[in-house]
Structures are given as structure tokens and as C-alpha cells.
Amino acid sequence: MLTRAGKDPTQDVWHSEAIISDTLQRGPEMAAASSDGRWRFSRWRNFVGSYTLPGLPDPMFVIHLGGKPSVRTWDRDGWSETTSFPGAATIVPATMPTRWLVDGELDVITFSINRHDLQAASVFEQFAKMRFAFSDPLGAALARQILSELYKPSSDGRDVYVAALIDALKAHMMRGPSSAAPADVPTSSFSSYRIHNVLSAINKAPEAEHSLEDLSAIAGITPSHFCRVFKQAVGISPHQYVLKARLERAEQMLNQSNVSIAFIADSLGFTSQSHFNRAFRNHFGDAPTSFRKRAGGH
Structure with missing residues (x-):
């Protein structure tokens, strides 16, 4: 009820x-x-x-x-x-x-x-x-x-x-919870624990390339299988999650530092400042420059 x-x-x-x-x-x-x-x-x-x-x-x-x-x-x-x-x-x-x-x-x-x-x-x-x-x-x-x-x-x-x-x-x-340790989690099939390893790797260094091959290797499954189980678990594709992690790191840098927008774009792996500007606006609904001003940034 x-x-x-x-x-x-x-x-x-x-x-x-x-x-x-x-x-x-x-x-x-x-x-x-x-x-x-x-x-x-x-x-x-x-x-x-x-x-x-x-x-x-x-x-x-x-x-x-x-x-x-x-x-x-x-x-x-x-x-x-x-x-x-x-x-x-x-x-x-x-x-x-x-x-x-x-x-x-x-x-x-x-x-x-x-x-x-x-x-x-x-x-x-x-x-x-x-x-x-x-x-x-x-x-x-x-x-x-x-x-x-x-x-x-x-x-x-x-x-x-x-x-x-x-x-x-x-x-x-x-x-009750399983007594299996992380090392006991099977590697031949999907598990949330292995997806967690992938998410941790992306969030630790969002600026890295994070190719599909590299991420699927962390998960221990083939790239095609990895794409399916990642989207099922997280709700978005691996590429979209990497982009999301980069933009969230950019948001922190805009709020907490006075580094230039060009530097942020380059340090987070965007191909150009214009590419970064478009992606940031699509995600946050605001351009990086106006976002920093509105947030009272540096």
C-alpha cells in the first residue's frame, strides 16, 4: 500500500x-x-x-x-x-x-x-x-x-x-550479505563491482583518453559486451559518462580556481575551447564564462 x-x-x-x-x-x-x-x-x-x-x-x-x-x-x-x-x-x-x-x-x-x-x-x-x-x-x-x-x-x-x-x-x-570478498567476484560475467572499478578510473582521471578498449579491459569483458552492461548499469554510454565526468571536473575548476577557460578545456582533454564551450552549455545550460560570473567565481 x-x-x-x-x-x-x-x-x-x-x-x-x-x-x-x-x-x-x-x-x-x-x-x-x-x-x-x-x-x-x-x-x-x-x-x-x-x-x-x-x-x-x-x-x-x-x-x-x-x-x-x-x-x-x-x-x-x-x-x-x-x-x-x-x-x-x-x-x-x-x-x-x-x-x-x-x-x-x-x-x-x-x-x-x-x-x-x-x-x-x-x-x-x-x-x-x-x-x-x-x-x-x-x-x-x-x-x-x-x-x-x-x-x-x-x-x-x-x-x-x-x-x-x-x-x-x-x-x-x-x-544477509555475501561473505565473498571483491577478489572472489567472478570475472567471466558482469558484476556491479567491476563497473565500479571503471567508474573509479574515469572519476580519478577524467582528462585521460579512456578508450572503449581500455575501459572494457578494466571490466574484464569484450568491448561490445561492456557497452551493453555499462549502459544498463549506469544509464548512459561509456563515452557519455567520460564527458559528464570531464564537465563536472570543469565545473569545479570554474568555481574553485581562476585558471583560463582555454586551460580548462585543454587540461580536460577537449579538442578545442569551442568544443568545450558547446559541451558545457549543453550539459549545464550556460556558457563557461557566464557560469563562472553567475557563480561568483574567480
Whole structure:
């Protein structure tokens, strides 16, 4: 059933999604919940900044659907070196305060299960510690399918199908994260972890050539197969992602330095300043010069 964020009518506490809404000062784009409050499924998009969440009443399963792979969590005395990525999952334990840094557009699903159900199933200990940004293609696939069904008109058939998918996602969450280390991820087929390696390589050095052959070699698959799975996972082609990474780096340089636009264009691998100007205007809706002035740049 669709629901708004708010106080749980079955408990004298605010549920996890209501706490998140209060922190973000906005509700989820889409939310569904069981009538008895035993699970909640919500989609959140396009929030940027640093956030501190108090301990949530129930464990939460978070699926990173899309957006920039630059989400970090606070780890002891600083932001984590690891970043989340499309297709990754995170387990947030109940009652554990957390901090998050979102540096760009983001699209995530949160799925929480009533802690009493987990205790009854004797799996609550699996959620005693946080596990951040592990590859979970099945969890991501289930979340995407549930979401696509929720945007369709309600019907008996759709509701039965959504309930079955929710049960599958719930069972997947209760099973717990795989113990496989990154090195154990198979290299003969697609995985979100290997796409994450490609995204990291592009974001680390957007000015590099990043040929299709080089990127597919990082992923360990053929160029033609790589193009298909990359677009399926990220939503745009490898070439478009490289261009996007270069333009986002250019945006930073325009805001944070007084180097010339010609230097920015050349240092980021554009064939000419006019090529850079066109690409920047198409992406941001403004020319680099006017963008810098409007932003109060150097």
C-alpha cells in the first residue's frame, strides 16, 4: 500500500523513513508499506550535502540505484575511502547513528524490516554491524522491479506481484550479505563491482583518453559486451559518462580556481575551447564564462 512518511500508527515511535524525511526536510518520491508496518520501501532522489542520522528503530537495507558514485559514510575519524556505486547495497543496523556525505545527484531505495520479525527469525545478529557499499546485483534487480511496478496503476494483479517481489527482497535481506570478498567476484560475467572499478578510473582521471578498449579491459569483458552492461548499469554510454565526468571536473575548476577557460578545456582533454564551450552549455545550460560570473567565481 502507498503511504506518506510520518509516525507509525502501530508504535509509539517514529519509523525509520519518517526520521530520514525529517533529516532531509523532504519526503520520499515514492513510498510503499505493509498495512501492519512490518516493512517499508521508499525511493529517495536528488539530495546533496552532509547528513547525520540518529539511530533508526529498524535495520535498513539501502540500494544505490543511480547517480554519482561519490556517496561516503563517516568511518571512525573521517569520511570513508570507499564510495558507494550504482548496484551497491548497504546495511544500516538499528539504533546506530550514522553520517553521510552526498556529493552529487543520487537515487536510492531504502527497505526496512520490523526488528521484531528479524529477532523472531533469529537473524537479527546479521544486522548488528554496518556494512557499506557491497556489490549486490540481485538486491538491485529486485528493488528496480518493485519500483517499476509501483509506478503502474494499482490493480489486484499488480498488488499480488509487488507483494511477491517484496517477500523475495525481504528474504534476500534476511539472508544477509555475501561473505565473498571483491577478489572472489567472478570475472567471466558482469558484476556491479567491476563497473565500479571503471567508474573509479574515469572519476580519478577524467582528462585521460579512456578508450572503449581500455575501459572494457578494466571490466574484464569484450568491448561490445561492456557497452551493453555499462549502459544498463549506469544509464548512459561509456563515452557519455567520460564527458559528464570531464564537465563536472570543469565545473569545479570554474568555481574553485581562476585558471583560463582555454586551460580548462585543454587540461580536460577537449579538442578545442569551442568544443568545450558547446559541451558545457549543453550539459549545464550556460556558457563557461557566464557560469563562472553567475557563480561568483574567480
